[in-house]
């Protein structure tokens with residue numbers, strides 16, 4: 528049994544999609560989540576910048592003594608998987624492989640992927656889906672519009688700006704006949720209600736949840752699960768403003784934001 532926490536990081540509120548799923552999947556595990564909101568958004572950055580950012584996020588989590596790491600960020604997972612897998616303290620993974628695996632399994636073969644521009648540029652989702660499902664028609668599109676909306680807490684189906692931005696995102700897949708849309712940036716599942724309201728028949732793949740399932744498997748395989756009788760706690764570290772993060776987290780996490788332990792993170 529291993530009482531050390533599991534580390535999770537993202538540029539901001541997107542990683543909450545993974546935190547929420549991990550709380551449900553592994554209730555006995557303590558979690559340390561880093562939201563690097565001082566440097567959000569990641570999605571317009573180049574690979575060299577992302578490598579440095581990911582390395583510093585990992586250093587921060589290592590300094591908190593984590594036993595495993597989930598990069599709950601499609602942008603980092605697709606641009607610098609080698610930095611993520613270089614975590615020396617235990618198993619680690621990103622969100623791309625598992626989200627691609629789910630899409631390849633459930634789709635009838637026409638798959639859309641919506642991600643950040645930096646993720647779309649890498650071709651990582653196409654490669655991974657086609658490796659698992661040769662012959663699938665995969666269309667990947669990048670958008671910079673949705674991350675700032677989510678960071679501002681504008682995620683409700685009644686929010687006119689959110690509805691318009693999601694409409695523009697869905698229009699990029701018009702006429703392609705996709706039956707499955709991978710929300711390949713972990714921020715986007717916070718807008719799942721808006722997507723479903725506008726495209727009710729479309730199957731959505733939540734990349735944050737997929738990442739949570741992947742790291743849960745790795746922890747179990749490595750034999751480093753916590754005492755099952757333990758009631759897991761989550762600590763939240765934010766490199767930018769804590770109160771803005773608390774508001775967004777409060778909308779998204781069951782139980783609201785009141786009792787959340789949020790600390791300022793010094794990232795070096």
Ligand code: DGL
Pocket residue numbers: 537538539541542567568569570571599600601602603643646674711712713714
């Ligand atoms: N949530 C992250 C992702 O999955 C980063 C989004 C951003 O900061 O642009 O790509």
